[in-house]
Amino acid sequence: MSLFGREVAGRRHIDGLDVLRTLAIVGVTLFHMFPERLPGGYLGVSLFFVLTGFLLAYTSKRSWLEHRFRVKAYYWKRIKRIYPSLFIVLLTTIGIYQFVLPKAVAAIRPEFLSVILGYNNWWQIAQNADYFTRLTNASPFTHLWFMGIEMQYYLVWPLLFALYAFLDILVGRRAGLFVLAVFALGSAVVMPLLYEPDMDVTRLYYGTDTRVYALLFGAVLGLWWVDHPRARLGKYRMLLGYLAWPVLVGISIAAYFIFDGQSAYVY
Structure with a gap:
């Protein structure tokens, strides 16, 4: 099994992403189970965002190169992947609450709508719902805030990809990557600019x-990877990748134990 990728049933499969998914899932799960012992496990969500951006860009670029990318098909695929499972989770949870805590169901309804329509993260901001102080007394849907961000990103991705494709054709591949990287850096700067000491984060x-x-950094990596497959990396870059992999994974695991979500340096 290769760290970088292989062909599976005619499709490109990047094995290293399976390990990263596991790392993200373990971090988030243990964070909610043992928040005091693993205060930085929430960083697994950020890893999920990077993976989402990577895979979305990677599959979009490959489909485009094969003349198979269609906006209608793209949105329909997202709907089929998200909503069936989401409705099962939401309706099952509400059904259980109806029997266990019937008075809480009425309070859940506005949040239910925010989850379905993909703006739950902004709804929680409006409620001043501090993620780190609500871990032990939270709504059953609190942890779906990340889906709001992903659904909003899914909505605008075809526009971002169209911009990339336009620059790719008109100027060159590096131009499209450069613009997306600038967008990513611009967003990364927003957080430290807005942060103030002792603020509610x-x-x-x-x-x-x-x-x-x-998500945007993941997209840049995904688009770059399509144009730089493993076969074209060269033995020295391959060796560097194998050496960097355990180091970076080790740093990520260490961050799970160190980065408290309310510490200033995180932001």
Whole structure:
């Protein structure tokens, strides 16, 4: 098995992403189970954002090169992937609450709508719902805030990809990557600019504008990877990749134990 990728049933599969998904899932899960022991496990969400941006850009570029990218098909695929499972989770949870805590169901309804329509992160900001102080007394849908950011990103991605494709054709591949990288850096700067000492970090933690940089950086990597497959990396870059992999994964795991979500240096 290759760290970088292989062909599976005619499709390109990047094995290293499976490890990163596992790392993200373990971090988030243990964070909610043992927040005091793993205060930085929430960083797994940021890793999910990078992976989402990477895979979305990677598949879009490959489909475009094969003349298969269609906006209508893109949106329909997103709907089919998100809503069936989401409705099952939401309706099952509400059904259980109806029997266990029937009075809480009425309070859940506005949040339910925000989840379905993809603006739950902004809804929680409006509620001043601090993520780190609500871990033990939270709505069953609190942790779906990240889906709001992803759904908003899914909505605008065809426009971003169209801009990239336009620059790719008109100027060159590096131009499109450069513009997306500038967007990513611009978003990354928003968070430290908005941060103030002793502030409630809810707005920074949930905000689409302060979080989209991870998705955009992932997109830049995904688009770059299509144009630089493993076969064209060369043995020295391959060796560097194998050496960097355990180091970077180790740093990520260490961050799970160190980066408290309310510490100033995080923002």
